[in-house]
Structure formats: structure tokens, C-alpha cells
Amino acid sequence: GAVVSQHPSRVIxxxxxxxxxxxxxxxxxxxxxxxxxxxxxxxxxxxATSNEGSKATYEQGVEKDKFLINHASLTLSTLTVTSAHPxxxxxxxxxxxxxxxxxxxxxxxxxxxxxxx
Amino acid sequence: KNEVEQSPQNLTAQEGEFITIxxxxxVGISALHWLQQHPGGGIVSLFMLSSGKKKHGRLIATxxxxxxxSSLHITASHPRDSAVYICAVNWGTSGSRxxxxxxxxxxxxx
Numbered sequence: 001g002a003v004v005s006q007h008p009s010r011v012i013x014x015x016x017x018x019x020x021x022x023x024x025x026x027x028x029x030x031x032x033x034x035x036x037x038x039x040x041x042x043x044x045x046x047x048a049t050s051n052e053g054s055k056a057t058y059e060q061g062v063e064k065d066k067f068l069i070n071h072a073s074l075t076l077s078t079l080t081v082t083s084a085h086p087x088x089x090x091x092x093x094x095x096x097x098x099x100x101x102x103x104x105x106x107x108x109x110x111x112x113x114x115x116x117x
Numbered sequence: 118k119n120e121v122e123q124s125p126q127n128l129t130a131q132e133g134e135f136i137t138i139x140x141x142x143x144v145g146i147s148a149l150h151w152l153q154q155h156p157g158g159g160i161v162s163l164f165m166l167s168s169g170k171k172k173h174g175r176l177i178a179t180x181x182x183x184x185x186x187s188s189l190h191i192t193a194s195h196p197r198d199s200a201v202y203i204c205a206v207n208w209g210t211s212g213s214r215x216x217x218x219x220x221x222x223x224x225x226x227x
Contacts, residue, residue, distance in 0.1 A: 032213055038158075043203065043217040091158050097213050106215065108152070108160035 002028045004096045006109035013084055014117055021079045021112045023094030029074035030096035034106070035067075038091040050077045084116040123204050123218035130225050136191040138221045140204030143185070150215065151178050151189045152203040160203075163189070194225045 003026040013019050023033055031052050036044040048069050049057040056069035066088075068080040077096075081088050091113050095106040120143045130136055140149070151163040164171050164178040166187070171178050175194075180187040191198055204218040 034214075043219050044160075046214065049214065093158070093160060095160075105162060105165045106150070106213070107162065110157075110159040113158065 002026075002096070002107040004030075004094065004107045004109040006092075006094055006112050008112060009110060010113045010115075012115045012117065015085055016083055019081045019084055019114060021081070021092055021094075021114075023077045023079070023096065023109050025075045025096040025107070028096075028107075030077070031074065032097045033071060033077040034095045034097070035069060035077070035079050036093045036095070038093060038111075044093060047079075081114065084114070086116045089114055089116045121204055121206055121216050121218040123202075123221050125221060126219065127222045128224070130194050130223070132195055132225055132227050134194050134225075136194050136198075136223065136225075138189045138202050138204075138223070140187045140189070140218055141185060142187075142206050145209040146185075146206045147209050148207040149180055149187050150205040150207075151187075152205060154201040154203060154220070156200070163202075191223075196225045196227050199224050 005024045005026055007022045011019055033050040035047045037047050038044050046059050047062045047067060050069045050071040052071045052074050058064045066082055068082060071077040091111050093111040094109045097106045122141045124139045148165055148167045150165050153161045153163050163176060166178055166180050168182060175192045177190040189202060201220045201222050203220045205215040
């Protein structure tokens with residue numbers, strides 16, 4: 001099946017720094033990618049929809065200036081957590097979706113665990 | 118409000134048992150997904166279905182569109198099946214966005 005990678009898998013940073021997380025579709029072109037956040041023992045929460053070549057669409061309550069999303073190519077979307085604070089510590093997961101294939105199957109990345117000290 | 122409900126929230130079984138996890142949703146959908154999340158966090162898509170039944174190895178997924186209900190069955194369960202199983206749906210008008218159930222934590226004891 002299709003493969004989506006995320007990098008890094010784990011990151012620990014100091015409060016106030018910015019962290020970039022990459023999501024790549026390895027063997028298909030992803031016209032749409034989604035970024036999710038997951039707190040312990042909770043389900044995934046959609047943060048934003050990333051469309052190649054256009055601005056991301058953010059869910060209500062998600063600060064677009066804090067969570068910067070760039071989808072500059074058909075295989076790469078990045079999420080930058082700016083001026084990170086301890087409350088941003090979470091598990092971030094991306095999924096990729098190729099609407100060009102007409103199917104709705106989404107392929108999930110392995111996730112990135114962010115810890116802000 | 119469009120909702121997805123899973124049951125049970127937690128399930129403990131002995132190795133070899135037949136397991137069923139249920140998912141109900143509130144309005145019409147275009148597709149339903151069963152996902153598996155292991156303790157490390159990575160998510161694997163098990164099935165995507167819009168009607169009928171699909172089988173892959175020891176896993177079987179069924180959906181009843183009229184009753185707005187889907188089940189995930191695991192036959193001859195094994196400790197390596199221990200994971201969180203998540204039901205997610207594409208609503209009929211929401212395109213590719215998914216709405217997730219709360220997940221079912223399955224523990225299979227040897």
C-alpha cells in the first residue's frame with residue numbers, strides 16, 4: 001500500500017523555539033494532506049487541511065499563525081509549530097490523500113511526538 | 118451533529134477468542150474506515166468500505182447502510198492484535214474529511 005513518512009518521529013525542544021514536522025508521500029502524489037493532533041487516550045483531532053499550491057484550511061480554534069502549514073509540492077507538507085509552549089506537547093499525525101485517484105482512502109504517517117520543555 | 122460512536126471503549130479477550138467492535142454513525146456517509154493504532158502511535162488503515170463486507174486475513178469488516186452500523190471482527194485473536202481500533206467516516210457532503218470515533222482499546226491476553 002501507499003506509504004507516508006513523517007520526520008522527525010520524536011522531538012524535544014525548549015519553550016519558545018519553533019519546530020518543523022515534515023510529512024511525505026513516498027510513492028504517490030498527495031494533492032491533499034491532513035494534519036491531526038492527538039492527546040493521550042483521545043481520538044485524533046483535525047487541525048487543518050493542506051492543499052498543494054494553496055493555503056491550508058484550518059479548523060475552528062486552531063491558530064494559523066502558530067501552526068504554519070506549507071504544501072509546496074505534491075509529495076511534501078510541513079507543519080511548523082512556532083514559539084512552542086508546553087501545552088503544544090502532543091502527538092502530531094499527518095495523512096495523505098490522492099483525490100486524483102477518486103478514492104477516499106487516506107494513508108497515515110507514523111506520527112511525531114513533540115515534547116516542549 | 119454528525120457523530121460516530123464506537124463500542125465497547127475497552128475490550129479484553131483471551132487469545133483465540135472471536136472479537137467484535139461496533140461503530141454507529143448518525144447520518145449518511147460515503148465511506149467508512151477502520152483504522153488500527155498501535156502503542157507507538159502509528160496508524161494503519163485496515164479497511165475502507167461503503168457497502169457489504171470485506172475480509173483480510175483474520176479481519177472482517179461489515180457495514181449495514183440502512184442501519185448506519187459497521188462491525189469489525191477479529192477471528193482467532195492474538196496478543197499482537199492488541200491495539201486501539203478506530204472507526205472513521207466520510208460524511209456524504211464532507212468530501213475527504215474524516216470524523217473519528219473515540220476508539221476501542223483491545224487487549225488480547227495470552
